[in-house]
Amino acid sequence: MADLVGVNGQREDFRVVGKPNLPGKLSYALATGIAKFGADYVLPDMLHAKFLRSPYPNCKIKSIDVSKAWKIPGVVDILTWEDPDLVKLGSGGFGGPPTLWIDNIAEQENAELGVIVTAENEDICEKAFKAMDIEWEILPFLVDVRTAYANNDDYPVIQQKSAAPSMFAAAPSKPKQGNVSYADTVQGDVDAVFAETDADHIIEYEVDLPTFASHIPNVVGSIAWLEDSVYQGEGKNLHIEGAVQRRDSVGRMHGFSAEKTIQEGLFQGGKYCDWGMRKSQEITPLLAKRTGRPVRCVDTREETFGFLMNERFIHMKIAFTDEGLITAIDDFSVADGGTSDNSSFGTANDQGYGPYVTTKCLNIRQHMEIVDSNRGKMYLSGQHCPFNWDSLTVGLYIIAEKLGKDPIDIAKLNLHGPSSQEDTEEVLSFETCIEYGKKMMNWDWHPSGTRTLPDGRKHGAAFRYQICPRHAFSGYDCKLELRSGVVHLPTQGPCTGIYAVECNAMVVAEELGLEYEDIQIDFDYREKFTPVGGGSDGSTASSWAMKECANILKAKILEAAIDQIKNPPAPSMFGGFGGFGGPPQADPFEGVESADELDLVDGMVCLKSDHTKGKRLGQAVSANIFATYSGRPPAAIWSVGMGKMLDTMNTAYCEVAVDEETGEVEILRFGVVADPGKVLRPTSLESQLDQVMYFSQGCQLLEEYVFDDRSGLFLNNNMIDYKKPGMMDVPPVEHGLMETRSGNAAYGASGISHSMANTHLVIIAIHNAIGVWVQPPATPDKILRALGKG
C-alpha cells in the first residue's frame, strides 16, 4: 500500500465502500422515464430552431436570399451570419484572430453555417431552408488523408479558417506546408541506435488507427426560455436545459450572470470524454430573447455523429536486443487533423501521453504529420486516447513472435519500475494484474497460426497493459450538512452515467458510520461541488476531498454531541427521551466530558469504549452543522510523470476464433484485470470495463466511417449503416479487480479512465490465429483478402 495521506487513507475495514448493487441515486428516474434530457423538454408555446447545414464537405455561401423563406407560414425568425446579434457571439480567439461564432464557411458536410431559422415546428424550418436561394462556392475537399498527404505539394489547401494554436500540443519541428503541419516529441538519440550496433534486431510495421464515431446516445440540443423569478431579483432570467455543466458559460455568452441562469435538469447522456458543446446547445438563449418564446434546437442523429477519434496511420520502427529489450522506438505517423477547430487531443497532444515512456527504452522519437481534412471534427477527447498504446502493444507482440517468447514476458522485461525509466524494480500493480490475469485466462501462449480449435477454426490470443491514469488536476469544493439528523451531500451532479456522485456518498457513509442509503444527495445546479473525474471509480480524486470533508463533519458532530450532553434541549411535549409513554432510560452519556470519548458507529453517536451505548445521530445532535473542505489529493503520479512513473495499472486479454473459410471472427472472450487501487463501487466499475471492451470490439470488427471519394460525403452517418455492437454481438468479459491501494486518491484508489479502450487487441489476436495482419475493422472480406482468398 502506498503511503496514503489524508484522514483514514489507510483504512482497512470497509462496510460501504466496495459494496455491490447499491442503486444509483438517479437510477429510478432513468428507469421509469422521468429523467429528462435536453431534447426531451417541451414547453407551451415553444418554437423550434434549425441550423442550415452544409451539403458539401467544403464550401462557402457566396450569397443568400431568404426573402421567400420569410413568407412561409410559421417562420418566426431568420438569422444570417452577418446579423449583429450573431456577430456579437464571436470570441477573441485563443492566441489567434477573433473568430465568429458562426459564419458562411463549412469545412465538413453537415456543419452548421450561415442561417438559423426559428419556426413553429421543425418541418417548417426545413421548408424554409429549401425556399432560400443560396449561391454556394464549392471548394476542393480532402477526405482521403493518405492520398492527399502523398500529394501534399500539389494538393489544394483546403482549410478556410485559421486554426487556433493548441495550448497542449507538442512543438512543431517546422512550419506548416500546404495541408500538413508537424509535431515532434524526441527523447535520446534514436538514429544513433539504428545506425550503430546496439540493436540485435530492427522491426518495422504499420498500425492503422481507425476513425471512431462519438455517437453520443442522446440527440444533442437545448431549450431556452426567459422567465421571471422573484428569487433571482429583477429582470428576466435565462432558463436553459440541455447545456448541463455549461450553464454558466452559455449564460455569460448571452449576457446573463450565473445567478440569473437557471437549469434544473441533471441528465446529459453518455459523453465518453467528448465534452465539446454543439452549437445547438449554445444558441437557444439568443433565439428565445429575440422571439420572446421558448425555443428548442436539437440536432438530428445524423447531425450528432462526430468523431471520438481521428484516424491515424503509424509507421513504427523498433530496435531490440536478443532478449527482447527495446533500445529505440521511432513512431512516424500521418494523422487526420480534421477541420480547423478539431481537438488536438486527436493529434499532436496525444503524443505527450507517453505509453512509450512506460518502457525502459530511453531513445524515443514521435514525429507526426497532421493533415487538415474535411472528414469531421473531434470535439475534445475520447476513451481511446492515448492512441499510441496500440502501436506499442503491437510492437511487443511482434518482438515476442520474432523471439518465440510470450508477449507478457516481453512486456515485463521492458516495463520500467515505479519511479523512473531507469528504475528496474517491479511494479506491484502490474505484477498483481498479470498473475491474476494469467490464471483467469488459463494463459497458454502459442506462436501465430499454430493452434486449431476442434471445430477447425484457428485460435488466437492477445494481451496488453496500460496504466490507470487519474484526474486529479483540479481541486474540489466539498460541503456536507447535518440537518434534522440526516447528512446531506449537496452537489450540482450531473448524471453522466459514471455514478461518480454515488462513489462520494459511499465514502461519506463509510467515514460517518452510516449506510449509503442514509446520505441524502441534494442535486442543485447552483452547488459548487461536482465529482468530476474519469469514469466509474475515477471520482476517487473528488471523493478523497469528500473524505476529508466527512471527517471534518464527524468532528463537529461529536463536538455538538458533547455540547448537547452539557446543555440538553428542553423536554418535548412527548416526554423524556427513550420513548413515548415508556419509562425513562438511563443516559448512556452520563459522565462524558470530551468528544474524544465518543464515536460515530452504525448510525449512532456512541461511547468509543462501548459502541452499544449511545443514541441515534438525530437524537444525539439536534443542531444544524455544516462542514466544508476545499482541496485535492496529492498530484497523481500520472500527472507528474506522464508514464515515466508507474503506480496503478491494468491488463486486458482477448481470445478469438477465426474461420479461414469465411473470414469470420468470433471473440471467444475478453478478460480485464484492472487495478483501480481500491474498488469503490464495483457494479458500475465492472460495467464501465465492459463498455470500453465493447468500444474496442466495435472499432476493430464493425465500425467504419465511409466517405465517397468523388463527392466527399459521409455515407454512413446513421445507425443502420454504421454498425455498433449489439446484445448478440458482444462476447463475455471476465473481470478481475485488484486492490493494491497504490493510487493517490481515496484509500489509494485511482480509477480506470482512459485505460481500457483499444484499437488493436482483437487485431493482434487475429494475427496470432492466422499469421497475417488485417487493419481494423477486420471484416470477413478483409480477412479473406489477407489470406489470399479474396
Add this chain to the structure above:
Amino acid sequence: MANEKSVASSGGSMTFTLETAHEHVSDVIKAIPESLTAFRCPLCGKSFVGYGELERHYALEHPEDVVPVIIVLQLNGKACEVLIEPHWTLQRTLQFRLGLTGAKHMCGKGVCGSCTVIADGRCILACQTLAVELEGVEIQTVEGIAADPKWKTLIDSYCRWDAMQCGYCTTGFLVTAKALLDRNPNPTEEECKEALAGNICICGTYPRHATAIMEAALKMSQPPEPPAAQGFGGFGGPGGFGGPGGPGGPGRRPPGQPS
C-alpha cells in the same frame, strides 16, 4: 400540449426512490387530458376553440396543406384525444402532445429500440410508427409500466444491477423486458438476450440486463414477503415518529435487508 407535471424538471432537489418515481409517473399519466380543449394550428401557432374553426382556418390560410387530425389513443389504460398532423410518429406525439418522454428519440430509423412501446402486447418502435395507425390499439409506454405496482420489482432490479449508465436507452430496454416477461415469466439468459437484440446501448450495459430481468422474474414468481419489521428506534414504522425517514434520522436495518 405537455402538462405541467411533465414539463417540470426532474432535477432540483428531488429524491428519486422506487416509490417517488412510481408516484411521479402515476401523476404524469393522470394529468394527461382525455379530451382536447384547444386546437392550435401547427403551421402558424394560432389557437381555436373548436376543430371546425381550425378546419376553416386551414381552408382560408393554408389551403395547400393537410389539415391536422384528431385521434384517440388508448394510452396506458386511458383514452386520450390528440391533435396531430397525419405524418407524425407515435414518438413525436408522445413527447410533443402528451408530455411522455420515456420513448426516446435516438436513431430515428428503427434500429436502436430506444423508443420501444408495447402495442396490443407487442413491442413496436414509436419512431417508425405513425400515430394515426394506432387508434384502437392498447399502447403501453414505460411510464405506464412504471406506474403499475406489479413492475416495481423489475425496475428495482434494473437499478440495483446498474443496467444503465447514461440511461438514455434504458427505457427502451425496460419496455422490451416487460414485454418478454409478459409472454415468458421465467426467461433464460439466452432468451433475454434474444428479446433485447433490437436494443442498442452505446454505454455497453448489455450483460446487466439479463441479470436484472432474471432476478426480477425469480422474485416475481415468489409469494410476496410479509412486511419486514423496522430496525430499532423505529417507533411507528417508516416515516413514523423516530423511524427511518422520520425526525430522528436514519434508522438501522436488519443485516442483509435492502433498504
